[in-house]
Amino acid sequence: MAEARDGKHRWGMVVDLDVCTACGACIVACYAENNVPTVGEQEFIIKRALPWIRLERYWHGEYPHLQAEFVPMMCQHCQAAPCEPVCPMYATMHDQNDNINLQIYNRCAGIRYCAVNCPYKVRMFNWFNPYFPEPLNEQLNPDVTVRTRGIMEKCTFCIQRIRRARDEANAEHVPLKDGDVVPACVQTCPTEALIFGDLNDPDSRVSKLARSPRALHLLEELGTAPSVSYLKRGGPNVD
Amino acid sequence: MSIEMTVSHALPLEDSHEEESRKRHLLLDPRPQEEMNQMVMDSMHRTGVEFWIVMAVLAVLALGGFLGGWLYQIRFGMGVAGIRKPVFWGVYITSFVFWIGISHSGTFVSAILRVFKVEWRRSITRAAELMTSTSLLVAVAFLGIHVGRTWRGYWIVPYPNQRTLWPNFHSPFLWDEMAILSYFIGSSLYLLLPLIPDLAMARDHSEGWRYKLYRILSLGWRGTEAEWRNLTLSMTVFAFAIIPVMFSVHTIVSWDFAMTRVIGWHSSIFAPYFIVGAIYSGVSAVVNILFLVRWNMKLSYFVREEHFEAFGKLMLILSFGWTYFFFADLLTEWYGGEAIGHTVLDIQFYGQMHPFWTIMVVCNIVIPWLTLWNRKVRRTPIALFFVALAVNVGMFMERYTIVTGFLRRSRLPFNWGTYQPSIVEVGIAVGSVATFLLLYGLLSRVIPMIPVWEVREGQLTHVLRRFGRTKVTAVSEWE
């Protein structure tokens, strides 16, 4: 595997919409890995749940010829992120080494300007203190902060796993290879609809798929330059 | 016989016209300065039982609604408010913008009318400037209420710290901070500057704790030539400096919205639109406060129908200006034909926002346009009070439809949502009005509400001069 250019990475993801079955395993894995709190039914109804990755469902057609289309949506880690310049505390900023959008919980004062400016609406806010009903409080991931109320959070491309993989590679004095870093959602997806890797490495699987003719960016006209590409679904014969 | 007839006709007409002019115009109706001083001092001592009952009710609303609601929210989390995804900004930001708009009252009256030498401003500058300072306090409080971790809000202050982190000057909130700080300091000092001679007057007419307070606050003012020269020069510098600051404040507040990618917010017209809206709501708020001050503090010698009439004309002109910008904004969005543009407009015209949008149009356009052209309405303080109240309600609805309306619809339909303010938000909003009135009421009994020296200056420069067969007002310029 070729080493990343300039020693810097540009982590990206490809979502194959043709292969995604909308099983929701990625969501559960993300909740488990990143200590995301559940909010209960009432809060969920008024759209206060905090799924870092969610399945957006769009209906096509009229009954009885209904078709559902699912789009897994997570933070797009834009290279020109609209959420970054508006935070007065620098709680969200662009990591120059990994080229992803960071959320620094300690700096966040909960102004929610970033959430307003995100065109994909992938930023979540902790409205209340997190509550992990027993025995969920015993499976919290020690690598990830538990956020208190008043703090924004969102998908981090499992930065704890990126850092751990880099630490291990450095310890063994080997470069990071494609497939060394696997976020929780990518690891769990049963159909391999989510592919993750270094976009700066032209030979990585994610780079090759991102160059596919089926690849598109969401809301590309806004110029946010997202790091997540979606592969279009196949023809009308594919369900 | 003919000479007698001429003489007997000429004198009564002249006298009656002069008498009428004196009755109508404050600046043509001079009284000795001692008398005016005494009227102002008496107005501050008007603290009867009714006054304290009203203050007590306001205090309950302020402490319970405003402070209590805020503390409840701090204890239990932002979730007690009605805000949610995707409407992350709600009543708190609406109120913040509303109170910043009200704060433009003082500077408009004080600075712009001073710069243009509009004489009728003389007796009302203090009441308006006091509104500015008080409403800015409430506005800044709303920023604290809106923030999820209020206790970390001080991080927005640029001071060297152990986090080795300066705040982010790319963010419009930082521009807000600097602009509002400049405006708050500027308008408070601008309140203080012409107040110094009046505090000296109060010092000379008080005893007990009032004497001690005014002695300290009047800074040892005597009224020497040098003191006056420096004071009036400072006031001129301030008047010219605070006008651009005032424009920049609401421009920057509008850029909190215009800098985003939200459809309906990302519009370059927001800057002048918000400024005109702010001056509109500020002037209406001044009318409301002036009515209360005149009635409650028995200052009808100083605040007359002529002032209300002038404000009525101003409100009508500003109503035209606001409608112009409102229509321009709406037309551009509607004509573009983009699906998302029409979606956000549809929920304003027909959908969720329809009731609020309608109230806004009725209060900001229909009511003023139907009433303010009429001179009799303008010269009736109570009528103008209600029209101004309607305008304030309309302007609050304008901010509400802008802040919460456009967040409900975005480019990806899965994220469309709704918003209902919770009881906590309503309580805090109502409590904020009570807090404002409470602060204003208490300060009105400590701060002389009429700048007597300015009124006297005006009265000395205004004379009734014979012009042909009648007498007209002639104003001399002293500078």
Place this chain on the structure above:
Amino acid sequence: MSDSTVLLATYRELDHTADALDSLRALGIADSDITLMSSVPYSHAMLGRPAMKTVLPVISLVSAILGFGVGLFYTVGTPTLYPISVGGQPFVPGPPTALLLYEFTMLFLIVGTFLGMMWINLFPSYGLQYFTKRLTDGRIALLIHCQADQEAAMRAVLEATKAEQIENAERRPL
């Protein structure tokens, strides 16, 4: 020290005061020995007094420049010292920098003018001053420093120009 005396005369009318000032000048009292106090700002021309030079505009200008410098530190200095990449914008963004420079300049201009005024007027001054409480009730007061032997002539002049009250001034707490 015992040779000089201080007189305080209060007037109701501007014209009488101007007459008094002319007469006093004719008697040889220097303009700097007369302090004029009033409840309303009369211009120096109305009273026949020399124009006052003030250094306040300079203080305002210097404050504005200082504000510009502080603004430069915050908008250019801090991101250069601690660069943090946000939104693909340059570390020192053009338009926001201009805006903030304007704000800092205005803030310092305003505060500097006020503090300058306080400093030039020697505010706050809570010590003993020559003053009369009746001044704020629409009077104009003349505070005249003269030699003891001139006092009788002074009093004559002041009475002739219809002074409301003439007294030997004493420093008193305001």
